Amino acid sequence: xxxxxxTPSHQVTQMGQEVILRCxxxxxxxxxxxxxxxLGQKVEFLVSFYNNEISEKSEIFDDQFSVxxxxxxxxxxxxxxTKLEDSAMYFCASTRDRxxxxxxxxGTRLTVT
Amino acid sequence: AQKVTQAQTEISVVExxxxxxxxxxxxxxxxxxxxxxxxxxxxxxxFLIRRNSFDxxxxxxxxxxxxFQKSTSxxxxxxxxxxxxxxxxxxxALSEYSSGTYKYIFGTGTRLKVxx
Numbered sequence: 001x002x003x004x005x006x007t008p009s010h011q012v013t014q015m016g017q018e019v020i021l022r023c024x025x026x027x028x029x030x031x032x033x034x035x036x037x038x039l040g041q042k043v044e045f046l047v048s049f050y051n052n053e054i055s056e057k058s059e060i061f062d063d064q065f066s067v068x069x070x071x072x073x074x075x076x077x078x079x080x081x082t083k084l085e086d087s088a089m090y091f092c093a094s095t096r097d098r099x100x101x102x103x104x105x106x107g108t109r110l111t112v113t
Numbered sequence: 114a115q116k117v118t119q120a121q122t123e124i125s126v127v128e129x130x131x132x133x134x135x136x137x138x139x140x141x142x143x144x145x146x147x148x149x150x151x152x153x154x155x156x157x158x159x160f161l162i163r164r165n166s167f168d169x170x171x172x173x174x175x176x177x178x179x180x181f182q183k184s185t186s187x188x189x190x191x192x193x194x195x196x197x198x199x200x201x202x203x204x205x206a207l208s209e210y211s212s213g214t215y216k217y218i219f220g221t222g223t224r225l226k227v228x229x
Contacts, residue, residue, distance in 0.1 A: 031214055033216070035217075041221070042204070042220065042221045042222060043158070043204060043206075043217075043219040044219070045216045045217065045218070048212070048214050048216055050213065050214055055213055055214045056211060056212040056214065056216060089156060098213070098214050099146075099215075101146075101148060101160055101163045102160075102217065103160070104158040106155075106157040107157060107158075109156070
């Protein structure tokens with residue numbers, strides 16, 4: 001069964017550094033998402049992306065965050081200048097259409113030191 | 114505002130016991146979806162079930178069953194004859210439609226510990 005693939009599984013970075021989290025959604029999916037889960041807490045919506053543009057973003061998704069689908073297969077989340085509070089598990093998700101369930105990747109654990 | 118409440122933070126049961134995880138939601142949408150996801154210790158989110166707001170039929174899948182009651186805005190999840198491998202955090206989620214797409218509102222999760 002096709003899967004959403006995220007790399008790396010764990011990323012450690014220093015405060016103030018830029019980080020790019022990578023995702024390969026399922027190939028025939030059209031809607032893409034990033035969610036975040038701070039350790040031990042609930043899963044929170046960051047951003048949705050469709051037709052090469054952001055559909056919606058949450059309050060968490062400020063100017064330090066950006067998303068891109070550079071080549072038709074990858075979907076990336078960039079954090080320009082990481083803060084300690086950005087430490088979390090980041091999940092990428094995709095779906096074929098608006099009525100289908102989201103398929104989540106295994107997540108990237110980001111640790112900002 | 115959309116909201117999902119999982120009042121049980123943590124539940125411990127002994128293997129082979131039945132356990133029910135509660136989920137209560139709030140929404141003003143007339144069409145919505147409800148979901149359950151499992152998050153094992155390895156951290157990934159595993160899709161378990163999706164329910165359409167127009168389909169109140171209960172569903173059973175092996176040892177898992179779901180009870181959707183629109184009248185009480187609840188979507189509870191029962192595991193029958195629990196096993197140690199069921200130990201995980203379980204999240205209930207509600208879809209919210211906006212800007213041409215659905216996004217999910219997750220509850221805070223219930224940590225289930227099944228003891229041998």
